[in-house]
Amino acid sequence: MTDQGTLGVAVIGAGRMGADHIRRLDRTISGARVAAVADVDAERAKRLADGIDGCAAHTDPAAALTSEGVDAVLIASPGPVHEEQLLLALEHGLPVLCEKPLTPDASSALRVLRAESALGRRRVQVGFMRRYDTEYARLKALLDAGELGRPRMLHCRHRNVASPPGFTEQMMISDSVAHEIDATRWLLGQEITAVTVLRPGSGGVREPQLVLFETDGGVVVDVEIFVNCGFGYQVRCEAVCEAGSARIGDGHAMVTQAAGRWGGEIAQDYVVRFEDAYDREVQQWVDATRRGEVTGPSVWDGYAVAAVCEAGVRAQSGGGRVPVALTGPPALYR
Numbered sequence: 001m002t003d004q005g006t007l008g009v010a011v012i013g014a015g016r017m018g019a020d021h022i023r024r025l026d027r028t029i030s031g032a033r034v035a036a037v038a039d040v041d042a043e044r045a046k047r048l049a050d051g052i053d054g055c056a057a058h059t060d061p062a063a064a065l066t067s068e069g070v071d072a073v074l075i076a077s078p079g080p081v082h083e084e085q086l087l088l089a090l091e092h093g094l095p096v097l098c099e100k101p102l103t104p105d106a107s108s109a110l111r112v113l114r115a116e117s118a119l120g121r122r123r124v125q126v127g128f129m130r131r132y133d134t135e136y137a138r139l140k141a142l143l144d145a146g147e148l149g150r151p152r153m154l155h156c157r158h159r160n161v162a163s164p165p166g167f168t169e170q171m172m173i174s175d176s177v178a179h180e181i182d183a184t185r186w187l188l189g190q191e192i193t194a195v196t197v198l199r200p201g202s203g204g205v206r207e208p209q210l211v212l213f214e215t216d217g218g219v220v221v222d223v224e225i226f227v228n229c230g231f232g233y234q235v236r237c238e239a240v241c242e243a244g245s246a247r248i249g250d251g252h253a254m255v256t257q258a259a260g261r262w263g264g265e266i267a268q269d270y271v272v273r274f275e276d277a278y279d280r281e282v283q284q285w286v287d288a289t290r291r292g293e294v295t296g297p298s299v300w301d302g303y304a305v306a307a308v309c310e311a312g313v314r315a316q317s318g319g320g321r322v323p324v325a326l327t328g329p330p331a332l333y334r
């Protein structure tokens, strides 16, 4: 860190999310500077690094981690390379904010968990940004206060305008519903014990699909996942409790009325819908890291989500109701 305690961050992966985080670290939040950028695309890394004073550009993540002035790492590369990059960062003893998914499957997530556990202290925060969204935080506070009694069901909707090239049906679970898995565990403070997936229709990619979770607290959760809905980005959640219900994500921040009609806007993607949540997430990560702490979603959370995703993908490919076996977090994560 500099004399002023500014955190030097290496950003690994400068695609959509990585570029957005570079802009955020550079211009929106305080206490950090982008010290290095690494991307497989040398041109892209250079273009982004060139706009920032003293920022180095690399194609090799390992070189970025040892670049001058690097105190911490933000991993925003594709999920399949996270394990290698996380293990490298842990070897260097660097604090990490890793975009979701932690890794694409439970066995690789477990290897990361073992590597962090061997250090005896938490170093990694996983980027489940919904926990930093104002509406989600209000819902969590309401449920925790117990005013509505115990939760019985969550009804969730997750709609994207269009999925990017290369997006597979399995990714509807592992890349998209992964957020509802984290949100369910966090909102309820319960683990998911079984997953069922209903795929209406026939032929190619069938959507929307309905994903059902059962939890160890007896709550049932349904998620409509529709990654090519065409009309907007929508994330909704309604908690139905013993004595009332609460819903977030209606997107009614402003309603206009003119020429005999009323209406509003629908955000077109997550970078816009969750902009504030990303800002809060990265600011709190920087603040905690400067204090030498890790406060956000843990490697255990990343592992638990990966285990449920695996069950979900099996359920989706004809596995029926697939149980999830989680043995409870090791001491470091309790």
Ligand code: ISE
Binding pocket: 160, 175, 176, 177, 179, 227, 270
């Ligand atoms: C994407 O990777 C995200 O993380 C978004 O939040 C989610 O809405 C989208 O479905 C995913 O593909």
